[in-house]
Amino acid sequence: MENLKYAGFWWRFLAYMLDAIIIGVIQWIIVIPVLALIGFSAASTASNGMNETEAIGMVGAIVGTAMINYLALIVLMWLYFAIMESSKFQGTVGKIAIGLVVTDMEGNRISFARATGRYFGKILSSLIFMIGYILAGFTQKKQALHDMLAGTLVWKK
Structure with a gap:
């Protein structure tokens, strides 16, 4: 592969930090409205005087929403x-x-299935x-464990 060299740990880390910012922004665009709805619901219920059963139900709703948010983040x-x-x-x-x-190991574009495995x-x-x-900083082809498992390489142009 002409004009390419293996991308080591720090290049990959920098790329991940940029991606984390993007994913964080997208997540907050989704999460803030959901949290606001829960907050409004909790505030209106609390102002009406919650009994113990309603309080437990509210906690359950909040925990359930947090779990759905976490699952949505994984999927996203x-x-x-x-x-x-x-x-x-x-x-x-x-x-x-x-x-x-x-x-892939031959320099070709990877499939969605291989990218999913990675x-x-x-x-x-x-x-x-x-x-x-951290292995990406020490292996000959600068592969992290997930690259070895998926049979992929990361190149720097």
Whole structure:
């Protein structure tokens, strides 16, 4: 692959920080209205004098909403990473901004299925003090654990 070299840990970290900002903004666009609705509902119920059963129900609604928000975030991040990395751009907005591309071991664009495997492989990379990510700084092809599992490479243009 001409004019490309393997992207190491710090390039990947920078791209992830840019992506985290984007995902955070999108999440807040979704979350703030939901939290506002819960807050208005709780305030109106509290002003009417809640009994114990209503208070328990309100706590349940808040916990349920938090769980739905967390699940929505996982789905949002999965789709963002998998769609972008398997697209013609071969990377997320953060990767594109700093000139990184994700490929298979032969330098070809990856499939949505491979990008999905790569995304969920990041769970393993996160375990035990992020050692799976740190591997990108020490392996010959600058692969993190999730890259090894998915058979992918990240290149710097």
